[in-house]
Each structure stands twice: as structure tokens, then as C-alpha cells.
Amino acid sequence: MIDKRVASTAAAVAGLADGSTVLVGGFGAAGVPVELVHAVLEQGARDLTIVTNNAGSGEGDVAALIRERRVRKIICSYPRSAGSVWFEQFWAAGEIELELVPQGTLSERMRAAGAGLGGFFTPTGADSLLAGDKEVRVIGGRRHVFEQPLPGDVALVKAFRADRWGNLVYRAAARNFGPTMATAAALTVVQVREFVELGALDPECVVTPGVFVDRVVEVGV
Template structure:
């Protein structure tokens, strides 16, 4: 019987190795799998290469992983924001590497890995420092830059509902990078707020099929004092 449900986030990330490339879903804080990041922080893996849309917000989640100096390199589109002080300090002191990738290129490089594509040409970045050292080509009178796929050892994503086969649905903007990251990683771990029986998900609503997911963990929503949720997609 196929059953991909893990008892805890700690168990789900227990075998992450030092030096792993880890994709983390989320757009800012929307869809950020904080419970999995906290478990990875406690697990102790070091020298990680992180792929995310940004470089952490405030002092929690990805920012906490950076503050603990567990990350060797980050590949992202928006490294600096008003509350990205941990990344900023590490980068200025040359304690972290940065690969800056325009957001559309980032999403397509991840998608290319999942689709088995060896790379693609894009006009985005041509003529800038981002194109230095990359192959360029003129196509129909326009200059393009070659971008390679981004593969990962692990993807940490946050979904809304799932079943024991790993089929997933998402809530609104929490979907963001989750589906393409799930396809691009050797192992995908997803948190969900509800686990349903097989057949309980409308096939037309399944965004990430279970073939791309290896581990599923149920996590509770975190209520605030006002009765809402700390994580709202």
C-alpha cells in the first residue's frame, strides 16, 4: 500500500545531508513552509544551497535558517527587502553566496528541470551583468541568453489538502512556486492542513500529482489571539 504520510516534520527532514540543494516554496511569506524550515533548522544540516523567491523576512522561517549560518548559497530573485537584515549582514560580510535570477527566469529554470529540458534561451538579462559568462545567441534579430535548469535534492512546500498518495491542492496564492519545485526535486516534502481519503480530492482540482511528492505531513493552522491565522496565503 502506498502511504507517503509522515508522522512529523522532524521525521520528514531527518535524512537531509550537509551541502544539499533545497528549494523552498513561498512568495514572501505566502505559502512558506515554516514548520519544515524550523525542522530543518533543528535537524542541523549545513552548507545548504537554498532556492527561493527571496532571502527571508524578519527573524523567522528562511531568515532564521540564514541567521544560523546554515546556508552557503542562495539562488533568488529578491534578496533585499526592508526586513531582510540577516541576508544583508551575511552578504556584506561575505559569509553567503548569491546567485541573482530574474523572477521569470527563476520559475522557468525550475520548471525546465522538472520537465527534463536541458535549458532555454531568454532575452531577459541580456546586456546586463547577469549575462556575463553565459552563452548568448541571436534569434530572429533579437539577442538571447542561455539559462540552465535548476535541480534540487529536496523541495519543501506548503499545500492545503493532500492524500496518502501525495496528491496536493493549494490555497490561493500559497500555490506560487510549489508545483514547479515539486517537479524539480529528487525528494519533495509537503505540509498540508488536511489529509483526505483517496478519492476525496476532485481530480480536476489536484495541482500537484502524487508522482512528484514523496512525503506528506499534516500541520495545524496556528491561531492568533484574534482568532485568525498567523500564516494567511
């Protein structure tokens, strides 16, 4: 019997260790697993590395983890969103580390981790400061920079519906990083608006097959 459903957001994030790398879905406010982030806040893990596109887009999401000094480092593409005030304050004070990654590279580094690959060469950023001292190769006459895989200890993802096997469908542009993050973490935790019976999701439309999912909690939003 496979049943990945858990009864509460607290149960969903139980066991999160200090020092973990946590992949957090969302782009702007769309697709952010706010209820799971709140559960992490309650759970108390600290010294976290958070991988997410924006460094918070309001008081209630990753910004709250920063405010409560739970976050050692942010790996993201765009920390300057409206509402990411806590990040900017902590960054200016030197109290949080930032690793800035181009958005497509951020996603592809997690894809590589989930796909069992040792990294990839990309032209993105190869002529920029973000290439740093990374290996550069000319491939097809063009400069490419080597990027490492980016695995998580835990992924926190928001989807629309799930069955007890953890098969997922998403809604609109809230899908964003979810399907990739679900593949890239040792423990993938998903919040959904509603559970459905096994067999109720159209198999042609399942976006994340349950093999990538460990825990699912119904939150009603």
C-alpha cells in the same frame, strides 16, 4: 499500498545531507513552508544552498537558517525584502554567497530541471549584467541568453490539502513556486494544513499530482 504521509516534520526532513541544494517555496510570507524550515533548523544540516524567491521575510523562515549559519549560498530573485535582515548582514560581511536570478528565469530553470530539459534560451536579462558570460543567441531577431536547469536535492513546499498518494491542492497566492519546485527535486517534502481521504480531492482541481511528491506532513496551518 502507497502512503506518503509521515507523522512529524522531523520525519519529513530526515536524512537531509550537509551540502544539499534545497528548494524552498514561498513569495514574501505567502506559501513559505515555515514548519518544515524549522524542522531543518532542528535537524542540523549545514552548508546548504537555498533556492527561494526572497532571502527570508521574517525571523522564522529562511532568515533563521541564515542566522544559524546553515546557508552557504542563496539563489533567489529578490533578497531585499522587509525582514530579510540576516541576509543583508551576512552578505555585507561576505559570509554568504548570492546568485541573483530574474524571477521568471528562476522558476523556468526549475521547470526545466523537473521536465528533463537541458536548459533554455530566454530574452529575459539578455541585455543586462546578469547575462554575464553566458551563451547568447539571436533568435527571431532578438537576443536570448542560455540558462541552465536548476534541480534540487530536496524541495520544501507548502500546500493546502493532500491525500495519502500526495495529490495536492493549494490556496490562493500561496501556490506560487510550489508546483514547479515539487517537480524539480530528488526528494519533494510537502507540508499541508490537512489530510483528506484518497478520492476526496476533485481530480479536475488537483494541481500537483502525487507522482511528484515523496513525503507529506500535516501541520494544521
